[in-house]
Amino acid sequence: MKDIIISGRMKMADIISHDKRALVLLPRFGIEMGVGDKSVKDICNQKEIDTDFFLLMVNVFLNANYFPDRKLKSVDVDMLLLYLENSHKYYLEEKIPYLESLIEEFKKTVDHPATEQLDKFFKQYIIEVKDHLAYEDHTAFPYVAALSEQIKKNNPDISAVDYHIGVFEERHDNIEEKLSDLKSLLIKYFPPSNDRYIRIRILNELMDFEEDLINHARIEDKVLIPIVEHLEQKVN
Amino acid sequence: MSKSIIVAEQSEIIRKGLVYLVEALGLFRTIREVACASALDENIERFQPDVLILNPSMVSGNTLEVLKEKQNGEIKIAAIVYALFDDELMGLFDDVIMVSDTRQKIQKKINALLDKTPAKKNQKPEETLSVRELDVLKLLVKGMSNKEISDKLFISIHTVISHRKNITQKLNIKSVAGLTVYAILNEIISMDEVQ
Numbered sequence: 244m245k246d247i248i249i250s251g252r253m254k255m256a257d258i259i260s261h262d263k264r265a266l267v268l269l270p271r272f273g274i275e276m277g278v279g280d281k282s283v284k285d286i287c288n289q290k291e292i293d294t295d296f297f298l299l300m301v302n303v304f305l306n307a308n309y310f311p312d313r314k315l316k317s318v319d320v321d322m323l324l325l326y327l328e329n330s331h332k333y334y335l336e337e338k339i340p341y342l343e344s345l346i347e348e349f350k351k352t353v354d355h356p357a358t359e360q361l362d363k364f365f366k367q368y369i370i371e372v373k374d375h376l377a378y379e380d381h382t383a384f385p386y387v388a389a390l391s392e393q394i395k396k397n398n399p400d401i402s403a404v405d406y407h408i409g410v411f412e413e414r415h416d417n418i419e420e421k422l423s424d425l426k427s428l429l430i431k432y433f434p435p436s437n438d439r440y441i442r443i444r445i446l447n448e449l450m451d452f453e454e455d456l457i458n459h460a461r462i463e464d465k466v467l468i469p470i471v472e473h474l475e476q477k478v479n
Numbered sequence: 480m481s482k483s484i485i486v487a488e489q490s491e492i493i494r495k496g497l498v499y500l501v502e503a504l505g506l507f508r509t510i511r512e513v514a515c516a517s518a519l520d521e522n523i524e525r526f527q528p529d530v531l532i533l534n535p536s537m538v539s540g541n542t543l544e545v546l547k548e549k550q551n552g553e554i555k556i557a558a559i560v561y562a563l564f565d566d567e568l569m570g571l572f573d574d575v576i577m578v579s580d581t582r583q584k585i586q587k588k589i590n591a592l593l594d595k596t597p598a599k600k601n602q603k604p605e606e607t608l609s610v611r612e613l614d615v616l617k618l619l620v621k622g623m624s625n626k627e628i629s630d631k632l633f634i635s636i637h638t639v640i641s642h643r644k645n646i647t648q649k650l651n652i653k654s655v656a657g658l659t660v661y662a663i664l665n666e667i668i669s670m671d672e673v674q
């Protein structure tokens with residue numbers, strides 16, 4: 244399924260069972276499991292999701308080489324922001340707490356002075372991730388929302404929004420990078436110990452989170468930023 | 480697919496066109512665009528690309544030489560050309576892409592450049608740190624800055640940075656916090672030495 248362009252006629256169930264990365268996309272659109280044999284289009288219609296938007300997001304998320312340029316103009320900005328906020332929610336409510344509990348268990352299971360430092364490293368990292376997400380949720384996204392709000396009016400008052408997406412672009416660093424450090428430490432450098440399956444579980448989760456973050460960042464870079472640049476041109 | 484490329488070109492049409500062809504190759508993990516000369520240095524510093532496609536009008540021969548030296552020849556640079564430039568400048572490039580080149584020709588050239596890049600990022604690097612690298616690592620995880628390390632070890636900041644690069648490449652750990660865990664695991668420093 245990799246590198247196939249998903250279309251609206253495909254069955255939602257097929258997409259998910261062939262590429263598990265699609266799994267996490269569903270809650271971001273408010274779609275629950277139990278999709279039966281319905282096609283993507285059917286489910287989108289039922290949930291009042293713009294099918295083209297859904298397809299754009301799925302394809303950008305699953306395929307690093309998908310080039311969405313022509314489809315960007317029709318994207319509803321509020322829908323995009325909702326999608327991104329839901330992704331952040333998933334990280335904050337599901338991914339991070341789960342990783343935290345795994346690291347906690349690792350600390351209890353593995354008796355080595357370096358676990359304390361690993362824990363410190365991890366906690367510091369979580370603070371950085373939360374800062375990163377909070378900046379987007381509280382500064383960048385509200386700006387985009389305000390900008391699109393103004394543009395819908397007849398006389399856009401752009402002075403109401405004091406920001407520039409270029410600032411976001413510049414600040415947008417790779418938060419997944421440190422996950423790779425954690426990975427190296429656990430795969431290569433923590434000595435073998437009787438840690439049963441906990442290390443496997445952590446590594447599974449780290450790689451999963453890492454990939455999700457990379458795909459997420461690609462949506463921000465390839466979809467959000469170009470759209471906002473386009474909006475900014477309209478008012479300038 | 481760990482290779483990265485920067486496409487530096489002022490004209491949006493040409494830049495986007497090149498990026499499109501590069502993406503279609505599917506050989507690069509990161510593709511970065513640079514639209515103005517002033518952002519070039521910073522982007523190269525930050526993304527350490529393996530390949531750079533560059534409009535010669537964005538650099539002088541001097542800056543290009545400095546850049547190549549800084550990267551130890553690890554970066555391969557092609558010129559994207561649709562105007563005339565002096566031979567001396569053009570001689571510094573590894574290859575030349577003409578705007579009139581066909582898609583196949585351009586992709587072939589990029590492929591060839593990629594083949595010429597050193598295998599450092601893919602090949603298994605030597606894992607053990609040198610004595611000097613260990614010295615740098617020790618000070619680094621104690622919380623010292625590059626400047627402080629260079630003063631302490633009587634080496635230039637440039638050398639400190641290159642040691643740090645090697646450490647990161649050998650261990651596959653980028654952050655100081657991650658290196659600290661490594662240093663404790665390997666008893667390079669003790670817990671109470673960590674700031």
Ligand SMILES: [Fe+2]
Binds near residue numbers: 463
């Ligand atoms: Fe984000």
